[in-house]
Amino acid sequence: MARSLSQRLFLAGSVAAIGSLLLTGCGSSKIGGNSGAAPDASQTVNSEGTDPALVAMVPAALKSKGTVLIATDSTYAPSEFKDAGGNIVGMDVDLGNAIFKKLGLTTQWQSADFGSILGGITAKKYDLSFSSFTDTKAREQQVDMVEYYNAGEAIATLTGNPYKLTGVAADLCGVKVSVEANTTESAEIAQTINPACKKAGKAQVPDNGDQFTAQTDSTSAVIAKRDQAMLADSPVIDYAVKQGQGQLMKIGQDYNTAPYGIAIPKNDGRLAQAVQGAIKDLIKDGTYGQILTKWGVDSGALTADKVLINAAAS
Template structure:
């Protein structure tokens, strides 16, 4: 998958007011009184204790630190977003907490602009990141990535598809498309879709897409009819459609499937420990439990697919 600055999945926030559906842009996924919960967000998950062999892999400074700083762009439900209380929640959050528990550590989740996270890792501002990053060879030049989940890209439109947009990226020529900045999808528009539109003698996606720093704002723009379509990672699109009270629909099939990677500093022994923890969580059922809780079990990887720096493009 050609995810260059790729990202993840959305936080939507729709409220029914004065007979019209509007999406909030405050970073939470509050929808019509619902806190943006997953299909079963109240479900608890296993809390297995530390694995001594994995703890032994950690450097002394991380053991002494006890709590690691984990960066995430909390506008991308159901992977990572803020609930009604302002707490960062989601699939990545549950998974990150379970991984660190296996290592005898805790997480201090910090919301960050998606485009700044890798720089924050290399600058040692953050210890690691779970934020729906697609693993790419370009990213692997700066940081290490432990693959943990498989996602594709997808397209959403207003319910009923009033503009009769086809279900593929090739059908978006001349269409106003909402997209989050610094994502796979924004790169795809600039590097693949618009050049192909020009080659075919068609209009390009205006402005290279209607770009937003937060995925919540991209979703808001589509529901408000500022845009005609939205591109995002498949879990994000699926979640946005479910949470939109019928305002949105998905068109076409998922495409460009590729693994997400947990981001750690280049050469850090934390990568191997995380890899081992993930395999433990798959074996004891916690991994499947978390993905099922957030309605994204279709993206599960097997233990032998939990690899380090496995990007193919």
Template sequence: MASSIAKRIIATGAVVAASSLVLTACGSSKISGNSGAAPNASQSVNAAGPDAALVAMVPADLKTKGTLTVATDSTYAPDEFKDASGNVVGMDIDMGNAILAKLGLKADWQSAGFDSILGGITAKKYDLSLSSFTDTQEREKQVDLVHYFTAGEAVAVLTGNPDKIGTTAADLCGFKVAVQSATTEADEIKNTINPACKAAGKKSIPNNGDQFEAQTDATTALTSKRDQAMMADSPVIDYAIKQSNGALQKLGDNYNVAPYGIVVPKGSGLGPAIQGAIKDLIKDGTYGQILSKWGVASGALTADQITLNGATS
């Protein structure tokens, strides 16, 4: 989620078709990110244990605390969502637990509105966050982000594309589009797509998109036919389609590939420790197991891509 790393090019007043995602991130009101199971939800992963060298890198106050408060927007399946029992689960939760285990720490997962998390980090309400945050230069002014995954953006429509929407962003002009607030896609509609629609003499996407605090509500808005399309990160679109019992389909290709980052306070020693832990998890195979479990292995990074900050836009 968050501002795009690579914006679509605007030419002659219209948005040019975006490039494909190079690394591949409902039906009824019950079909949402909070229902169903991941493709391999029962798959086990390695039980990570502490690494003495990494434990030594953890700031003393956090080491004493032992259990860190971790914020996540639990409406964004398969990355973070609530299962049928109300437990927060997903790729980010498994990844966060494994990372903290390497550091000799535990996680207290706190569900939070996506647009409130960065403020919560800077206010020291949360120690860190795993919540599908796209790394951007703007975010790096507030916090540090440790890269751990990559994803694109995508668009979903009802199966059969009854509104005959084309496959580029320019083709969304004038249609009702559901989107989670404060995400890349919400920013893109407001700052890129709608200005291009206007420049091309076309109708804008109404209201800069129908914006919902929870991604699950955005999905329901499409499946209930309140909206005609939905924009979200590509793993989320792919998961919603899998859970829709044939009600949804992807429109065109994924685009705007960018790294997700684990959010920590600016200048915190926790960032380098997390960076080292992820590299350890890649080396021992746990990282790949977690991504495979949640059906998102196409977003895997290599050890040399686990960087601290490094946004290009």
């Protein structure tokens, strides 16, 4: 994942100094903390009002409640993570708040384990989720996915590349790789990378990757030299490198670029269409671009015509 995706960071000793940053930090991509949480985390964005036509599309039960409960894996900076005060912040949070303001609803954000979120939506525990989910056909069987951002996958290792890695996923045979559980990346190791390694007669990635429930812990494992590389969504890798105080470097190029999707209950009235319309509004009025720029992730911006529903390629 991009993030089908991902979780989080830090330890002790020399890592402790970074640990306070990383532990605060989310599928498909978290490091966090007030210090350096974003290129300019205090930057404000447009505050547009509601869109009456879209408000009319909100299901009656949700409109009556007035609040939307949003699940998120708050360990995935810069998309969603906790700041030093314990508040859930990030690109997805700013975008979600702006979307539901358009729809006349107040947002309530709740931290959740990434692997449990889709089941929680189908069980009606949550109204929906922003959590850097890569839109896949398998996920579309459980929920409707409204695409809102493009992310790829990427690889990071210790600065100086002491293990002489190429930065190509196919070359990770025999490498100890940390990864967030239940993400696109963890599935890639098990379903693509290791079968190819086996076919080529090479050693496989041990244990289908060193699996963590938080991206912050995955990052910490590389810093602590428990693992040799980290596989995660490209925004997460980029952010981890920026916040890692020189301990991490990105190797190779982003690959497997695909859209993130907002996970919404299947066939929930016209809610998916309302959310889609709100994103298009935010793109047109400039709020969307301001939010992405605020968090340093504008390279994955979509144009309004690319904000699709259930359009996964695979």
